[in-house]
Amino acid sequence: MDRAKRAALIALGSVIDPEVGLDVVNMGLVYGLTVTPTSLDVDLSLTSEGCPLGPTIVRMAQEALEGVAGDRAVRVELRWDPPWSPAMLSAEGRLQLMP
Amino acid sequence: MSVAAAPPLNLSKSPPLDLPLRHFAAAAAAFWIFAASFAWGSDRFLGFDFQAKWVLGLVHVLTLGWITMTIFGAICQLSAVLWETPLAWPDAARGAWWALLLGLVGFVGELWSGGSRYWIPALLLVGSICVYLACFARTMILAPRLDWTGRHLAVSISVLAAVVTLGLMLAWDRQRGLLFHDPRGALIAHVHLALIGWVSLTIVGVSYRLVAMFALAHVDSKTPGRLALALTLTGLAGLALDGLFFGRRLLPLWACLLAAAYASYAWQMRRIFSARNRRIDPALAYTLLALAGGAVWVALGVALAFGLLPDDTHVLAAYVYAALIGWATPFILGQVRKIVPFLVWLHLFGSRPWTAQNPPPKMTALSSERLAWAEFAAMVPAVALGLAGFLRESPPLLRAGALCLLAAATLYAANVGLSLSYLVRRGTWTEPNAPR
Numbered sequence: 357m358d359r360a361k362r363a364a365l366i367a368l369g370s371v372i373d374p375e376v377g378l379d380v381v382n383m384g385l386v387y388g389l390t391v392t393p394t395s396l397d398v399d400l401s402l403t404s405e406g407c408p409l410g411p412t413i414v415r416m417a418q419e420a421l422e423g424v425a426g427d428r429a430v431r432v433e434l435r436w437d438p439p440w441s442p443a444m445l446s447a448e449g450r451l452q453l454m455p
Numbered sequence: 456m457s458v459a460a461a462p463p464l465n466l467s468k469s470p471p472l473d474l475p476l477r478h479f480a481a482a483a484a485a486f487w488i489f490a491a492s493f494a495w496g497s498d499r500f501l502g503f504d505f506q507a508k509w510v511l512g513l514v515h516v517l518t519l520g521w522i523t524m525t526i527f528g529a530i531c532q533l534s535a536v537l538w539e540t541p542l543a544w545p546d547a548a549r550g551a552w553w554a555l556l557l558g559l560v561g562f563v564g565e566l567w568s569g570g571s572r573y574w575i576p577a578l579l580l581v582g583s584i585c586v587y588l589a590c591f592a593r594t595m596i597l598a599p600r601l602d603w604t605g606r607h608l609a610v611s612i613s614v615l616a617a618v619v620t621l622g623l624m625l626a627w628d629r630q631r632g633l634l635f636h637d638p639r640g641a642l643i644a645h646v647h648l649a650l651i652g653w654v655s656l657t658i659v660g661v662s663y664r665l666v667a668m669f670a671l672a673h674v675d676s677k678t679p680g681r682l683a684l685a686l687t688l689t690g691l692a693g694l695a696l697d698g699l700f701f702g703r704r705l706l707p708l709w710a711c712l713l714a715a716a717y718a719s720y721a722w723q724m725r726r727i728f729s730a731r732n733r734r735i736d737p738a739l740a741y742t743l744l745a746l747a748g749g750a751v752w753v754a755l756g757v758a759l760a761f762g763l764l765p766d767d768t769h770v771l772a773a774y775v776y777a778a779l780i781g782w783a784t785p786f787i788l789g790q791v792r793k794i795v796p797f798l799v800w801l802h803l804f805g806s807r808p809w810t811a812q813n814p815p816p817k818m819t820a821l822s823s824e825r826l827a828w829a830e831f832a833a834m835v836p837a838v839a840l841g842l843a844g845f846l847r848e849s850p851p852l853l854r855a856g857a858l859c860l861l862a863a864a865t866l867y868a869a870n871v872g873l874s875l876s877y878l879v880r881r882g883t884w885t886e887p888n889a890p891r
Contacts, residue, residue, distance in 0.1 A: 374800065374815050376671070376733075404668060408469060408536065408801055416809050441673040442732045453671065453733050 360391045360428070364398070367420040373413060376403075378452055380417060384444025387435050396421055396428040399435040410434065469535045470542045472802045474549055478528020479795055480875065481556055483868045485520025486784075489513060490864035494857040498850050500772060512566035517779055518649065519580065520559050525787050526657050527555070527587055529794065530608065534594045537605050537664065543593035547586050554583035577626065584619050588612060603677060607660020607684065614652030614691075621645045637702060644698035650778045651691050651713065658745075658786050659683065659720055665790055666724070666742050670731035679723040686716035710760035717753045721746060737827035741789025744831070748781025748838055773845035780860065781838045788834065788867060796821035796874045803877060822874045830866035833859045 368389075369381045380386055380400065388399035400417055402410045414432050421430045445453070492513055493500070499509060527548075534542045542548060561576025591612050595601060601609060625645055628634040635641040663680060667673065690712030697705050724746060731739070755774045758764040800818045809815045837859035844853025 370814075372814050372817075374804075375797065375818050377817050377819070403671070404536075405539070408797075408805070412805055412809065412815070416814070419808075442671045442730065443673065445671070445732055450732060454731075 360396070360424075360426075361389060363424040364389055364391065364396055364421055367424045368398070368417060371413065371416045371420050373403075373409065375409060376453070378449050380413065382446045382449030382452065383440075384446060384449070385413075385440060391428070394428060395431065396425045397431045397433070399433055401435050401440045403440050405436055405439075469801075470531050470545045470548070472798060474542075474545055474552075475528040475532035475798060476795070476875065477549075477552055478524050478531065479791055479871060481552070482521050482524040482528065482791075483864075483871045485516050485524060485559075487861075487864045487868050489517045489521060490857070490861040492516070494854070494861040497844075497853045497857040501845070501848055501850060501853065502768060508566040508569065512563040514775075515559065515566075516563055518654075519555070522654055522779065522783050522787065523584075524555065525791060526654070527552075529661070529790070530591055530657075532794065532798065533661070534591070537602060537608075538594065538598035538600075540594055540598040542590060543597060544590050548590045551583040551586035551590070554579050554586070558583055574626065581619055581623060584615065588616055602664070603680070604660045604664040607656050607663075610684075610688070611653050611656035611660065614648055614656065617695075618645065618649045618653055621648065635699070637698070640698035640703050642698075643703065644695040646775070647691065647694050647698075650775075651687065654778075654783050655749075656684075656687065658783060659687075661790065662724065662742065662786065663727075665793070666739070667727050669733070669736075669738055669793055670727060671733050672727045672730040674723070674726045674730050676726070677723070679719045679726070683716045683719035683723065686712050686719060690716060706760040707757075710757045714753050714757050717749060721750070737824060737831050738789040738793050740831055741785045741792070741834075744835060744838065745782055745784075745786035745789070748777055748785060751842065752777035752782050769845050769848045773842055776841050776845055777838075780841060785834060785838070788830070788863075792822065792827055792870070795871055799874050799877050821877055822870050826866050826870045826873070830863050830870065833863040833866065837863055 365381060365386075368386055369379045371380045372378065373380065373383060373385075376383065383403070385401050385403070386398065387401050388397070390397040398417065398421060400414060402413065414434065418430060418432045421432065496509070499507075531542050531545070531548055534540060558576045558579030562573050562580060565571075565573035565576060591608075595605065595609055595612075598605065621641070622645055624634055625638070625641055628638060628641070632638075659680075663677075690709045693705065693712065694709035697703055697709060724742075728739075728743075733739070735743075752774065755764065755770070755777055759766065759770065759774060764770045796818050799821055800815075804815045807815070837856050840852050840856030840859060842856075843849070844851075844856050
């Protein structure tokens with residue numbers, strides 16, 4: 357199961373926010389990742405609730421996960437609680453944004 | 456593997472793309488026309504009569520054609536994001552855009568040609584602004600909630616209605632001379648309702664949201680911002696009523712309140728900049744320039760109110776220049792630089808089936824950062840030299856500032872044009888060697 361989780365995180369690491377230029381994992385937008393033998397569930401957030409890029413990012417995440425999910429069903433859901441804040445950026449993400 | 460359906464791109468709340476873009480394109484043209492006319496006839500700005508029709512026309516190119524046109528376009532687009540509500544009556548807004556454009560061309564043309572029937576296009580202008588006001592008010596009424604930015608815009612839009620009403624009364628008074636005991640005081644009220652109540656409150660409200668978003672900065676406390684809003688409303692109401700009815704007796708008091716409001720706003724913005732998680736790009740640099748220009752504007756206002764500077768035409772011109780070119784224009788340049796490529800990107804690429812292996816291009820690739828920095832490098836001396844030219848009554852300094860402003864306006868128009876050009880060369884980004 358851990359291997360599937362790692363693969364899912366690597367896949368999500370390739371989903372880039374086109375405005376910020378950073379992947380959703382380093383952005384801290386991945387709120388939850390649950391892997392079961394039959395499903396792969398991801399809770400994703402966006403930097404702001406009305407962000408027009410939301411559907412594009414969700415679609416990219418969905419397709420990236422489908423590439424590594426095997427027989428599992430993929431579900432990507434948006435979550436707004438807690439609201440995203442820059443405190444959720446990873447250290448690596450911060451470094452990429454402010455070298 | 457179960458293939459779940461990807462969520463559809465829900466852009467139903469956004470207005471048609473042409474609606475904001477036509478505003479930004481027309482505004483860029485108006486900014487360029489202002490800058491070119493200013494460079495061509497900068498000497499005429501020194502020692503001018505406030506009733507001079509050439510100057511009056513040019514000021515309206517700047518205030519209505521550039522600043523108000525941009526703000527209207529931005530609100531049309533941002534309503535979906537800020538208020539989670541589609542813009543009400545987008546077709547009416549599109550009609551209002553035509554009326555605004557034609558009204559402005561007619562109004563300025565009539566002034567510049569020495570005609571006396573400028574009240575006809577002026578009515579078109581007023582009608583168009585009323586339609587915009589109705590669209591925005593309806594949108595806000597339908598919004599599930601008004602956030603902090605939305606509340607600022609609600610106030611600024613209400614003040615715009617007062618600006619228009621007072622402008623009409625001033626125009627009437629200019630012909631008949633019956634309405635105001637102190638026409639100069641009424642003019643001061645009109646100008647400050649427009650500059651502070653309409654333009655500045657909009658900028659302040661939008662800056663809390665957009666600058667924080669672009670800087671990836673999260674600031675919990677809004678205390679300085681709340682204080683800024685309360686002080687602004689008090690100072691502005693006092694200034695307007697004093698100018699209209701009470702003979703301008705307490706101008707120093709209102710100036711102090713408004714200066715304190717600006718200091719509180721600057722404190723809130725300092726917090727946002729301190730919490731930022733992105734390097735300074737041209738948009739953020741422009742915001743810093745706007746903050747500096749705003750500080751100069753406030754300082755000049757306080758000095759004028761306390762009589763530390765003479766109430767001469769060139770000082771008043773410097774004061775208005777600081778507000779329009781030092782404060783409002785850099786802020787707009789910075790934000791539109793982000794908004795236009797964003798809209799083009801969304802339109803071209805938002806609904807394509809991007810995957811991690813075939814990612815979409817970055818938004819920064821839809822405009823030139825190098826051009827934007829060159830534009831910024833021209834804008835800084837445009838502000839400084841223009842101000843120095845007015846204050847020292849120096850034609851060479853003013854001409855140099857005007858030429859820098861023309862260079863900045865040209866580079867800005869080129870960059871906006873570059874972003875818009877992608878709309879007519881679709882497919883570029885699907886090529887394997889397209890820049891990322």
